[in-house]
Amino acid sequence: ARLKPEAQIGYFAGCTASFVEQDVAEGTARLLNAAGVEFTYMGEDEACCGLPMLVAGKWDTFAEIVRHNIEGMRARGVRTVVTSCPACWLSWHTYYKDWAQKLGLDYDFEVRHYSEVLAERIRAGEFRFPNPVPLKVTWHDPCHMGRAGGIYEPPREVLRAIPGLELVEMEYNRECAHCCGSVLTLVENPDTGKVIGNVRLREAEATGAEAVVASCPCCEVQLRVTAQKTGRDLPVIDLAHLASRALGVDMRDPTPYAMEAWGVFEAMIWLLKPERMADLFEELFAPMFRAMPAPMLAMMRLAKRVPGMLGLMKPMMPLMMPVLVPMLMPKVMPDMLAAVARRVPMPAHMQEQMPDLLPEAMKGLMPQMLPLITPLVVPRMIRYIREEL
Structure with a gap:
């Protein structure tokens, strides 16, 4: 394992990948390790990226989080923060930079999604997947990483590098990709969230794909919830989970636990x-x-x-x-x-x-x-x- 107490690269897992869809964090760590990336990790010191607090207007809490996470990465010698969650990427890449200036904090991090790191090594011939994954899939572009970050090609490069995998595009992709309907829509109005999610799943089915691949834990929850509520038998697989199969690692499917956790959340939304x-x-x-x-x-x-x-x-x-x-x-x-x-x-x-x-x-x-x-x-x-x- 290449996990170090201090390193120039720090992996930021995020809340959902740490506690609900844990295959996201585990798969990312396995992929970085397989690609020869030495990295550190804040572990239990890692706080939420803070994006929910920022959009909820709890700016004092967000400021505390920014300070805590920046100081935690700096203490570990980190120069490049690598995320798996697109919302965490957006927080570190854009909002932390702005808020660090407001708070008088030193901020000199490069922020990358792990698919960028892997794609770079794949292009350089420094990393390849050893095992085939015979599957036809379509890729869902997450809003936070796509339109907000312009990161469209690296995850596709990772998928195309997997032997036996066929990637087919939905009609609306990249900057034209439809939102999954998660986050504020699903929380504020689950019925509307289901309608929006169903639009995206219909697009995916039209490609003839056997599964939808995504990298955003919130998108994955939303698409899984929508598939269940609309009776669709279309698996939703995280990119890191799928790519780990090409390493010979078959991780536990997070769907049952994710659906159980969402059931609690949905009941609480109804109660409120x-x-x-x-x-x-x-x-x-x-x-x-x-x-x-x-x-x-x-x-x-x-x-x-x-x-x-x-x-x-x-x-x-x-x-x-x-x-x-x-x-x-x-x-x-x-x-x-x-x-x-x-x-x-x-x-x-x-x-x-x-x-x-x-x-x-x-x-x-x-x-x-x-x-x-x-x-x-x-x-x-x-x-x-x-x-x-």
Whole structure:
């Protein structure tokens, strides 16, 4: 193995390749090693590239990430950062450079996608694949690496260098390639994401390819989700995974775990709709009222008995909610954890983390969510006071 504690080349794996579609990171490391590339890796010191925080407007968090990752690579003597995830490539290549200047950080990195490194060595005759892979495939150009980076040919060069592999192009390719519909579309509106993804899969099927090859972990999740939801039997294979087959390495298919992880994510997206959050709050009324300070609970019970008082209280409740919810949230958290678990099936290792994750998530979510759910919750709360308190 050529993994070094310090090296001029540093591999940045990214979150999805590290924790979900791990064949991406494993395959990339195997390919770099087979090509004779000595590289280092931040390991558990590696933070997210930060792109989700940047687009979400959490610029203070993004600044911390930029500083952390740049300092981590510099401490390992890195001059060239190599990524497998196109979003990580875009972050390091473009956004880190801009933000380093804003933050007063030294930034003198060359940033490359691993397919560029491999293609360069293939052209120079320094690397070749020893084993054939008899498969007809089509290539999906990722937006972050394609239109945003102009990296179109290197992944194709890698595919063409694999013995026995046939590469056929979709009608829309390179700078004209259609987006897969992932990232903000899939998260904000899964139904729209499915429609967009289906367009791309129809293009792929029209080529007669036996599989779609991609390099973006998010594209791969989206295309796999869409294929499942539309009943399409078209495998989606990561470039590093496929190229590793030509090295004689057959890695585990990440699709089952990726689909399981997406199922949790999709259920959580559904839960975070204001209507669903209002349903969740209604289920928590009983423990919330039990957790109220005694004087406040007495006032609520008095309002139930005095004619017209609930009507007077109704316009006050939207003003009370921003005070009431943060005060009661820690006390009802066990009930909320149970209610979320009933709505979002998740594997045991995720359930174990929820007592730590959910309180922090709610703390960040509630300031934005309360104005949306209060009009839905208040009438139900008035009814609860009148009928059940």
